[in-house]
Every structure is written in C-alpha cells, then in structure tokens.
Amino acid sequence: TLFEQLGGEAAVTAVTAQFYANIQADATVSNFFNGINMADQTNKTASFLCAALGGPKAWGGRNLKEVHANMGVTNAQFTTVIGHLRSALTSAGVAADLVEQTVAVAETVRGDVVTA
Numbered sequence: 592t593l594f595e596q597l598g599g600e601a602a603v604t605a606v607t608a609q610f611y612a613n614i615q616a617d618a619t620v621s622n623f624f625n626g627i628n629m630a631d632q633t634n635k636t637a638s639f640l641c642a643a644l645g646g647p648k649a650w651g652g653r654n655l656k657e658v659h660a661n662m663g664v665t666n667a668q669f670t671t672v673i674g675h676l677r678s679a680l681t682s683a684g685v686a687a688d689l690v691e692q693t694v695a696v697a698e699t700v701r702g703d704v705v706t707a
C-alpha cells in the first residue's frame with residue numbers, strides 16, 4: 592500500500608506536521624486555521640490520510656464534507672494547500688512518483704473541502 596511505501600504512521604504523521612507548518616507559513620491560507628489546535632489537527636489529518644493511503648485503521652472522525660462546509664474554501668486555495676503537501680513529501684525525501692500518488696489520494700477530498 593502507499594501507506595507502507597511511505598513508511599507507515601510515523602512517517603505520515605511527520606509529513607502531515609510539515610504540511611501544516613507550510614500552510615501556517617502561507618498567509619493566503621493560514622487564516623483558516625486561526626484558533627485551531629494544530630497538534631490535534633495534525634493527528635486527525637494524519638489518521639485520515641493513513642486510512643486513505645491503505646493503512647490498517649479506519650478513519651473514525653467526522654465526515655469531511657460536513658467539517659469543511661461553510662469555510663468558503665476555493666479551488667485555488669485547495670490547489671495551494673495541495674502544493675504544501677507536495678513540498679512536505681518532497682522535503683521528507685519521498686520519491687517523485689510516490690509523491691504524486693500520495694497527492695492524488697489527497698485530491699480525492701477536493702469535492703468535500705471546496706465550497707466556493
């Protein structure tokens with residue numbers, strides 16, 4: 592599975608932490624996370640991604656369409672955020688083909704997150 596190829600839960604969690612660090616350093620998308628506990632956010636999104644990448648634990652959290660409703664995320668903002676995931680994977684030393692396969696999994700939630 593992609594989960595195994597990336598190195599399992601610890602590797603996915605480390606990439607997710609870097610993903611949110613990149614987002615928080617980008618003023619075009621950082622404001623969405625004002626007041627959000629980023630340690631919790633990192634753990635939740637890492638858990639979601641682990642499941643989506645074929646990991647052994649099912650996602651036990653909230654429905655992503657309900658979670659992101661009314662945030663007003665645009666397609667362009669989502670694309671920016673995907674770029675931050677791509678950078679996090681690349682800077683962790685993940686091979687380019689595995690980066691793109693992982694990004695493709697994250698892209699599957701675009702329709703749940705984009706509402707504007």
Ligand code: HEM
Nearest residue numbers: 623624627635636639652653658664668669672697700704
């Ligand atoms: C939760 C914003 C993309 C997965 C949240 C929350 C915010 C947010 C603000 C916290 C909601 C709350 O606690 O009240 C955004 C923005 C995105 C984006 C602005 C893109 C522009 C994504 C993507 C994924 C994702 C690509 C998955 C790959 C999650 C998960 C939660 C969450 C798993 C927590 C759900 C739960 O509480 O059970 N998002 N998100 N988000 N987001 Fe996103």
